[in-house]
Amino acid sequence: MADSPADKLAEQMATAPILGPGHDYASVTDKISAIVLKRRPPKWWWVGFAIAFALVMLMLYSITYLLLVGVGIWGIQVPVGWGFAIINFVWWIGIGHAGTLISAILLLLRQQWRTSINRFAEAMTLFAVACAGLFPLLHMGRPWLAYWMFPYPDTMKMWPNFRSPLAWDVFAVSTYATVSLLFWFVGLLPDLATLRDRAKNPVAKVIYGFLAMGWRGSAVHWYRHETASLLLAGLATPLVLSVHTIVSFDFAFGIVPGWHATIFPPYFVAGAIYAGFAMVLTLSIPVRKVFGLEDFITMRHLDNMGKVLLATALIVGYGYMMEAFSAYYSSDQYERFMILNRMFGPYAAMYWCLILCNIVTPQFLWFRKVRSNVGALFAIAMVVNVGMWLERFVIVVTSLHRDFLPSSWGMYYPTRWDFALFFGTIGLFLTLLFLFLRFLPLISIYEMRALVSEEEKKAEG
Amino acid sequence: MKKTETIYGLMAEFTTAEQLLEAAHRTHDAGYHRVDAFSPFPIEGLADAVGFHRTRLPLVVLAAGIAGGCSGFAMQYYAAVVSYPINVGGRPLNSWPAFIPITFEMTILFAAAAAVFGMLIMNGLPTPYHPVFNVPRFALASRDRFFLCIKARDPMFDLELTRKFMATLNPREVSEIEP
Numbered sequence: 001m002a003d004s005p006a007d008k009l010a011e012q013m014a015t016a017p018i019l020g021p022g023h024d025y026a027s028v029t030d031k032i033s034a035i036v037l038k039r040r041p042p043k044w045w046w047v048g049f050a051i052a053f054a055l056v057m058l059m060l061y062s063i064t065y066l067l068l069v070g071v072g073i074w075g076i077q078v079p080v081g082w083g084f085a086i087i088n089f090v091w092w093i094g095i096g097h098a099g100t101l102i103s104a105i106l107l108l109l110r111q112q113w114r115t116s117i118n119r120f121a122e123a124m125t126l127f128a129v130a131c132a133g134l135f136p137l138l139h140m141g142r143p144w145l146a147y148w149m150f151p152y153p154d155t156m157k158m159w160p161n162f163r164s165p166l167a168w169d170v171f172a173v174s175t176y177a178t179v180s181l182l183f184w185f186v187g188l189l190p191d192l193a194t195l196r197d198r199a200k201n202p203v204a205k206v207i208y209g210f211l212a213m214g215w216r217g218s219a220v221h222w223y224r225h226e227t228a229s230l231l232l233a234g235l236a237t238p239l240v241l242s243v244h245t246i247v248s249f250d251f252a253f254g255i256v257p258g259w260h261a262t263i264f265p266p267y268f269v270a271g272a273i274y275a276g277f278a279m280v281l282t283l284s285i286p287v288r289k290v291f292g293l294e295d296f297i298t299m300r301h302l303d304n305m306g307k308v309l310l311a312t313a314l315i316v317g318y319g320y321m322m323e324a325f326s327a328y329y330s331s332d333q334y335e336r337f338m339i340l341n342r343m344f345g346p347y348a349a350m351y352w353c354l355i356l357c358n359i360v361t362p363q364f365l366w367f368r369k370v371r372s373n374v375g376a377l378f379a380i381a382m383v384v385n386v387g388m389w390l391e392r393f394v395i396v397v398t399s400l401h402r403d404f405l406p407s408s409w410g411m412y413y414p415t416r417w418d419f420a421l422f423f424g425t426i427g428l429f430l431t432l433l434f435l436f437l438r439f440l441p442l443i444s445i446y447e448m449r450a451l452v453s454e455e456e457k458k459a460e461g
Numbered sequence: 462m463k464k465t466e467t468i469y470g471l472m473a474e475f476t477t478a479e480q481l482l483e484a485a486h487r488t489h490d491a492g493y494h495r496v497d498a499f500s501p502f503p504i505e506g507l508a509d510a511v512g513f514h515r516t517r518l519p520l521v522v523l524a525a526g527i528a529g530g531c532s533g534f535a536m537q538y539y540a541a542v543v544s545y546p547i548n549v550g551g552r553p554l555n556s557w558p559a560f561i562p563i564t565f566e567m568t569i570l571f572a573a574a575a576a577v578f579g580m581l582i583m584n585g586l587p588t589p590y591h592p593v594f595n596v597p598r599f600a601l602a603s604r605d606r607f608f609l610c611i612k613a614r615d616p617m618f619d620l621e622l623t624r625k626f627m628a629t630l631n632p633r634e635v636s637e638i639e640p
Contacts, residue, residue, distance in 0.1 A: 024605065025501060025502075025604065025605035026604055026605040029501070029603075029604045029605065030604075151536060151540065157544075157545070158545070159540035159541075159544065159545055162537040162540060162541060162559065162560060162563060163541075163556055163559040163560075165562075167563070168562040168563055168566075171562070171563045171566040171567070172562065172566050175566040175567075175569055175570045178570060178573075178574075179569060179570065179573040182573055182574065182576075182577040183573070183577075185577070186577055186580070190502075190603070193603045194501075194603040194604065196603075197600040197601075197602075197603045197604065198600075198603075198604070213581070213586040213587035213588065214586055214587050214588030214589060214590075214591055215586065215603075216499055216588075216591060216593055216594070216599075216602065217499045217500055217501060217602050217603060218497050218498070218499055218584075219485075219497065219498040219499070219500065219504070219507040219508045219510070219511050219513065220497070220508055220511065220513045220584070221584045221586075222500065222502075222503040222504070222507070222508065223503070223507075223508035223513060223516060224516050224518055224580045224583055224584055225503065225580060225584075226503050227516055227518050227519065227580070228518060228576045228577060228579070228580035231518070231519060231522050231572075231576045232573055232576050232577070235522075235526075235569050235572050235573050235576070236569075236573070238565075238569070239566075239569045239573075242562070242565060242566065242569075246562055249562075446501065446502045446503075447502070449501050449502040449605075450502040450503065453478055453502065453504075
């Protein structure tokens with residue numbers, strides 16, 4: 001039995017290294033910093049950047065038109081007033097959860113395999129939160145008055161409504177963006193010093209030197225740096241859970257059928273982790289390929305991420321089940337109608353697509369063969385990205401379009417401007433990502449050196 | 462002794478983390494206290510070895526977190542009870558459960574900012590100029606080399622004796638640091 005191919009594969013996967021063989025401090029440093037310090041970016045970088053940047057232009061165009069004409073250019077209409085803006089906001093912010101999860105929770109759990117993907121995932125978090133933040137801002141109708149949401153001593157003598165989840169959201173998302181940025185910078189600091197010391201180009205040397213703030217790797221500095229990193233991880237862990245909880249309150253505090261449920265906070269948080277890991281997989285698979293980083297982002301990483309994806313898929317599946325069950329069990333006619341309308345109403349196709357994408361497809365991840373197949377993992381992650389978007393569409397639209405009074409029912413049809421802005425933000429996300437890949441180390445170099453040291457110790461016994 | 466005033470200290474270079482750790486211990490045992498060690502990644506016990514035992518950073522973070530939470534709650538209390546009280550069907554003005562989310566977020570925001578800026582300030586960063594960078598090979602401290610520095614400010618410091626002592630630590634080389 002022990003010799004069957006499946007068992008051999010199992011053994012290989014369990015002992016697979018989190019770092020390729022034959023690496024020392026110098027080689028990990030040189031390999032990762034060379035990506036940034038190379039004089040010219042490769043051709044595919046220009047092609048990818050050009051496409052992404054074209055989409056940013058589309059975004060700017062659609063924002064400009066929106067500001068000129070108003071939110072009427074979107075498909076939102078009574079009774080569906082939320083539409084794409086909120087769907088995309090929740091989708092992006094969900095994606096933005098993996099970074100902090102990987103860098104904070106997995107750090108506290110001492111999961112060493114996080115080292116080579118955390119920097120990348122944190123950058124992804126920042127860019128996703130930037131995209132997310134645009135939507136509620138533009139959905140306001142008069143974005144130039146956005147500062148009214150913040151408590152400041154104004155001449156109107158008014159305050160934001162602190163009892164409203166929408167005001168909580170302002171604080172949650174802005175805190176999350178700030179803390180993620182700070183956490184990211186703290187991790188970058190020693191690597192910026194490495195780039196300063198390795199850069200040949202005088203301009204690059206000055207810029208990296210400025211950003212590195214004179215970091216010199218002193219033992220005392222490292223000690224405080226480690227302390228700060230651990231404290232930040234401890235602070236970011238409840239923060240990351242709170243953010244999507246508060247986003248779910250935006251829904252759960254309303255009495256709309258299908259939203260007013262206590263399952264919402266945990267179900268949203270699990271969905272966010274699910275979406276975030278799917279996006280990390282979607283991005284890390286091509287990145288490790290084009291940069292030849294198979295030694296650093298190994299099959300073990302992909303396997304682990306596949307497992308996290310499967311586990312969160314099951315939690316999300318439980319959430320869908322409980323939604324249907326509590327609708328039935330509540331004996332509330334509006335709740336019961338909502339779930340039937342969701343499954344068999346005009347948007348039934350979206351609902352079943354979402355079940356197919358989020359519940360059925362990830363079941364393939366039970367098989368080790370699938371988790372060790374890079375192409376299959378990429379395909380599944382892509383399907384989950386789509387599925388999580390559909391989930392938010394179903395939650396927002398099916399609950400709003402037929403709530404209580406049949407006389408106020410309606411349908412929601414997105415317009416081309418909805419799509420333009422959505423694809424535009426994907427462009428913004430990719431543009432920022434391409435710039436990040438070009439100018440900053442995509443893997444934490446100093447943590448990789450520490451990993452080399454640990455591996456050496458292990459090898460010595 | 463005269464020359465010691467014109468240099469910042471002596472710098473020894475090592476090739477492994479273990480060598481540096483051992484050298485740091487021996488330097489400290491020999492009675493040098495103005496010592497600093499530099500490494501490309503954090504090494505457990507190295508701060509201890511150069512005589513640095515604990516940081517007040519966690520305390521600062523705790524204080525900032527408490528201050529953030531209190532100010533977050535106070536702001537909402539002031540807005541809802543003092544500055545702009547609205548009677549909504551006789552419900553209490555100080556509806557504290559609704560104030561919890563923002564109080565929590567402010568706690569985290571203040572604490573995280575204190576952790577980052579506290580770390581930078583305590584470390585004296587940004588440091589626009591530091592003499593250790595005058596050693597040309599010090600650029601490798603951010604790659605694969607390990608350095609130990611005995612500062613000229615140390616009361617035990619004597620250029621010749623200290624240089625001899627450092628040679629006994631098996632360094633790759635010892636160099637003077639221009640101030």
